[in-house]
Amino acid sequence: MLLRVTHETRYAYTPPVETAQHMAYLRPRELPRQALLEHALEITPEPAQRSESVDVYGNGRAFFALESQHDTLVVTARSLVRTHAGATAGPGAADRAWEQVREHYRYRKDAPHDPAAEFVFASHHVPRHDAFSAYARASFAPGRPLFEATLDLTRRMHADFIYDGDSTQVNTPAVQALAQRRGVCQDFAHIMIGCLRTLGLPARYVSGYLLTQPPPGQPRLLGSDASHAWVSAYLPGADGQPGTWADFDPTNGRQPGEDYVVLAMGRDFADVSPMRGVLHGGAGHTLAVAVTVEPADEAGADDTHAGQPPARGP
Structure with missing residues (x-):
């Protein structure tokens, strides 16, 4: 596209x-x-x-x-x-149980460096908080594959949260937006990242754009869109194979496709x-x-x- x-x-x-x-x-x-x-x-x-x-x-x-x-x-x-529409996950990455991935990122002395490990830690807009793990647990049942659990979390957030541009500001804490179940894409991305990181899983913030469609028969309104934000979760490969970052959009309950444009990626909004x-x-x-x-x-x-x-x- x-x-x-x-x-x-x-x-x-x-x-x-x-x-x-x-x-x-x-x-x-x-x-x-x-x-x-x-x-x-x-x-x-x-x-x-x-x-x-x-x-x-x-x-x-x-x-x-x-x-x-x-x-x-x-x-x-x-x-x-x-x-272009990208691959959902690398070979074997979609089948790894989420606990197996979590254990990989636990601290171990002399463990080889893994660049994705940086995205397990708390950041400016995404602190560690029990409220995140409490919400995430319904999706992350024991033994569930990481990709399947993350996609379920994406869809649950889309169903449970109300998009409300007047309910939060740029500096509204993610824990507050989680409690009120309202916010905008920035809030939802921070909440989902908090859910994953609190479980010990790497997740990063993605800023960009989404092609929106005008109502049938109506012209596209220039200047009426806004920038967008979503989440990228790391899926390690199986048997030493390279892993992949897979994107998830909790605001729209789907994975981004060719109608999304990636602008920048970081720990949270403060980076990008x-x-x-x-x-x-x-x-x-x-x-x-x-x-x-x-x-x-x-x-x-x-x-x-x-x-x-x-x-x-x-």
């Missing part, structure tokens, strides 16, 4: 900002099932400094600095991505926030985010922007 993504972030500051430094995670990943064909990052006003790098998790990021007074900032990322920065001045601000994801053969219509905050999408 060939998808064109436009992600606009617009800040208005009162009073104006004197100087600022920003980091943007707005470049889609290069992955076996995803090819980045085009990418451009437009910044207004023009920054005095600008550079690109790759972080420890392989995510592309852009740094830029503004050294003159400004009362608005507009950052627009335009990307063309080709996606689309935009963050340090400002001198600008004590008050308003934020508007607009995201459009559309098949490339539909792209090119006039952009009318109105959207939702980053990573709090469908």
Whole structure:
């Protein structure tokens, strides 16, 4: 599937900002099932400094600095991505009992390094908490294969939780969102990661986009989408074979397919926030985010922007 993504972030500051430094995670990943064909990052006003790098998790990021007074900032990322439906799991990975995987990640002196082990530990937005394991246990019965249990957890969350954009904020604790059974995709991703990690299983946070379909007979509304978030769980291979990361979307109760675009991956939202920065001045601000994801053969219509905050999408 060939998808064109436009992600606009617009800040208005009162009073104006004197100087600022920003980091943007707005470049889609290069992955076996995803090819980045085009990418451009437009910044207004023009920054005095600008550079690109790759972080420890392989995510592309852009740094830029503004050294003159400004009362608005507009950052627009335009990307063309080709996606493919990926394999669900590697050979033997789907059949491993979840307890067997948990035991593999228990600390053992002189054990060989496993990069996935980093994603078993608590992180800024995903603490260890008994509430997570209590909710997860209904899916993780003794001896159940890890893939089957994780997919069941994904579907249970979709059935049990209500999507409510007014019920949480970016900094709402995941334990609180779990207790109220309400939230948005960022909350649901953090809750599911908490469930897996509390059981001793590696899980990471994925930010990206989802192609949404307009109602029958209605045109696609440009700028009306939002960025999305879901979960990637590690499935070790059998008999020493390489394992694989498999994606799960608790917001929609399914595994991501070619209608998803991966932007960045990390321990939680704090690692991959689309935009963050340090400002001198600008004590008050308003934020508007607009995201459009559309098949490339539909792209090119006039952009009318109105959207939702980053990573709090469908």
